[in-house]
Amino acid sequence: MSFVLSSGLDPLMVLGVVPPPLPQEQGHTQEQGHAQEKEPGRGRLLWLAGAFGLAILAVGVGLVVLLTGADEASDKPSIAAAALDEEKSVDQADEQGAPTADLEQVDERSTPSQPLPTWSVLHPDKPLPSVDAEKLPVDMFNVALTGECSGEARKGKSKGISLQVVGEAANKFGDVIHRATVTGLLYLDFSDEVVILRASSGNGFREDIGSDKPWEQDGAERFVVFTREVDPIYCRYEPREAIAAIHLSVETPLGSTYEGVVWSAPIDWSMIKGTPVDETASLLLAGKAKSELTSETLSPQMEVHLTRVHRGKALLDLEGQLLGWADLIYLQLKSGQPPKSLESKPTDTLSFERGTTTVTLRGFQQQASTVQAEVSVTNNGEKPLTCDFKSLFLLSTTTTSQVVLDDTMLAACQAKIAPATTISGRVSFALDTGAPLALGFRKGEVRTLHL
Numbered sequence: 001m002s003f004v005l006s007s008g009l010d011p012l013m014v015l016g017v018v019p020p021p022l023p024q025e026q027g028h029t030q031e032q033g034h035a036q037e038k039e040p041g042r043g044r045l046l047w048l049a050g051a052f053g054l055a056i057l058a059v060g061v062g063l064v065v066l067l068t069g070a071d072e073a074s075d076k077p078s079i080a081a082a083a084l085d086e087e088k089s090v091d092q093a094d095e096q097g098a099p100t101a102d103l104e105q106v107d108e109r110s111t112p113s114q115p116l117p118t119w120s121v122l123h124p125d126k127p128l129p130s131v132d133a134e135k136l137p138v139d140m141f142n143v144a145l146t147g148e149c150s151g152e153a154r155k156g157k158s159k160g161i162s163l164q165v166v167g168e169a170a171n172k173f174g175d176v177i178h179r180a181t182v183t184g185l186l187y188l189d190f191s192d193e194v195v196i197l198r199a200s201s202g203n204g205f206r207e208d209i210g211s212d213k214p215w216e217q218d219g220a221e222r223f224v225v226f227t228r229e230v231d232p233i234y235c236r237y238e239p240r241e242a243i244a245a246i247h248l249s250v251e252t253p254l255g256s257t258y259e260g261v262v263w264s265a266p267i268d269w270s271m272i273k274g275t276p277v278d279e280t281a282s283l284l285l286a287g288k289a290k291s292e293l294t295s296e297t298l299s300p301q302m303e304v305h306l307t308r309v310h311r312g313k314a315l316l317d318l319e320g321q322l323l324g325w326a327d328l329i330y331l332q333l334k335s336g337q338p339p340k341s342l343e344s345k346p347t348d349t350l351s352f353e354r355g356t357t358t359v360t361l362r363g364f365q366q367q368a369s370t371v372q373a374e375v376s377v378t379n380n381g382e383k384p385l386t387c388d389f390k391s392l393f394l395l396s397t398t399t400t401s402q403v404v405l406d407d408t409m410l411a412a413c414q415a416k417i418a419p420a421t422t423i424s425g426r427v428s429f430a431l432d433t434g435a436p437l438a439l440g441f442r443k444g445e446v447r448t449l450h451l
Helices: 029-038 042-075 079-094 233-234 407-414
Strands: 103-107 118-120 138-148 160-171 178-188 196-201 219-228 241-251 258-268 275-283 303-310 313-318 319-325 331-333 349-355 357-367 372-378 394-398 402-406 422-430 434-440 444-447
Touching: 138 258, 138 331, 160 178, 160 233, 178 219, 275 313, 303 319, 303 331, 319 394, 319 434, 319 444, 349 434, 372 434, 394 422, 402 407, 407 422
Parallel strands: none
Antiparallel strands: 103 118, 138 160, 160 219, 178 196, 178 241, 241 258, 275 303, 275 331, 303 313, 313 319, 349 357, 357 372, 372 422, 394 402, 394 434, 402 422, 434 444
């Protein structure tokens, strides 16, 4: 800290480091001045005493200022430190999904002539279609929640839950569009303190729209968007409201623009845990069902029935025969809306007729990474039979697993079952990280399993 002296004296002089020059009285000669320097008079002694007093006073004032400044510095962080703390709080809020700063979240995309959408981090608005949304109507193919909940990652941290939307938008804008961006939005209202909004990044359209390939009037463009993940801890909670939405930002060569939400719908948060549904869909691509239930090739536009949805997968049924699970991204839902959960009771008993034997499973329990049940086998024939569980399996969203017999059932199956006799024990199936979907016999009956 420095001081400006009104007297014009050097500050070092005030502190007594350098003696001040002597004033010359009018009428004195140079020799008289030298004589006065050799024999300082009483006036100079008084002046030096006064200067020494001022020096002591200045030192005292300086110490007080330094001590006061130190106290203030300890109580008030610097501007740089405050900015760093604010940045950390925003980063933590973004990771936890509970915003703590009134800032704006800006998408990373950069188009000089087209402003990017911004979303309030602290108080995100509910994404509802604007009044001009009919200029860009959207045909929704499928909507799903994908990702990992806490503890599900094979390596490292769990990613969290993301919204996946596949659809097609039509240009009813009245002109060609040469700049366009589509953004997916996931809105979750958990409490008065925690409202989360996650947006997708990137262009979003399957093919880039630009001057070389504009979006023609009355034409349609397909898009696929994945939002940023929500913290996996929120799998434990049920939001008061969950909304999936599509936001479009477009511009024509003549300067007409549009920016706003063009489609939104409630989304069932229970899809992250698996839920029964009753939906009809057609296949967007040819392929085979990813299971050991059938080897039938599925052709494009083939209509199938969805009986269960778990994250981004669906259990397919074709004319009463379960085909296995398929990724929702390859299906076009007939309703054009997110799948709706059906109320269903947990499965109590599943019974299968296998020749002259009846196999019954009951009391299903899901424990950690296994599904367990009581099992009984009844010989309805007239001859002794051996029980055969080699083809009994559990279908989950991630894989199929073979049955494992407990010691009691294993010992009973090693001997033949007499006619009109029932043996019983327990069985289990490995579940890994998926959710159970169905249980049955290969090349035989397969039943949907609700736990």
